[in-house]
Amino acid sequence: MKKLIAILLTALGFVGGAHASSGGMEWDKFPKDKLADMASLQHGAKLFVNYCLNCHAAAFMRYNRLRDIGLTEADIKNNLLFAADKVGDTMKVSLDPKEAKAFFGANPPDLSVIARSRADGAKGSGADYLYTYMRNFYRDDTKATGWNNLAFPSVAMPHVLWELQGQRTAKFDEVADPHDHDKKTHVFAGYQQLTPGTLTERQYDEAVADLVAYLQWMGEPAQGRRFQLGVIVLIFLSILTLFAWRLNASFWKDVK
Helix, strand or coil, X not given: CHHHHHHHHHXXXXXXXXCCCCCCCCCCCXXXXXXXXXXXXXXXXXXXXXXXXXXXXXXXXXXXXXXXXXXXXXXXXXXCCCCCCCCCCEECCCCCHXXXXXXXXXXXXXXXXXXXXXXXXXXXXXXXXXXXXXXXXXXXCCCCCCEEECCCCCCCCCCCCHHHHEEEEEEEXXXXXXXXXXXXXXXXXXXXXEEECCCCHHHHHHHXXXXXXXXXHXXXXXXXXXXXXXXXXXXXXXXXXXXXXXXXXXXXXXXX
């Protein structure tokens, strides 16, 4: 129980124990239709295993649960089972926590419920945050990893999807502080592409949406089934209410 609580608390910072700063930016809206698209969830699982599972574990998720998104055991064994021996194993990593702390300054948190933990009532869902976060990395030579993030300034995590998106820098304009004209503040003015990625901008956004859809699904794999059962229960109660109403009317029709 203590380990679970520690992981959940750590996940609130996505990389490290401190609460992640949103940098004051608005979160983009995650395309929710991806959650009902099996092909998107399968692609997201592939991206997660290939790019995230090297450092981040998902210790509360078993590989065989991927059958719920349409994958067979053969698919899992042949394409996704790189960090475990059996499809019944949990998604753990071999990265030593001490080495991880030396590399990144903090042990990368477990991502089992990261999409649920990052929700902000004022800004949006955890999926909105992750969708924004993964699309706002830029080159910054002043940082140890060589990367920074507009949604999480000074993040310790490098841009693991840079080959897909390419490398770019952020441009900032220096403007007077509206509250103190003697001070200057830097305002984001856009990105400048340095090298192209293997995907176009639109393709990269689609790939990130697939990855976030998988992370959202992984946080509660039974969510779709729960919604289905909820609809069935509401329909049943509606029909039962109709029968009860007509039965009551029939029972009391001769009573004055």
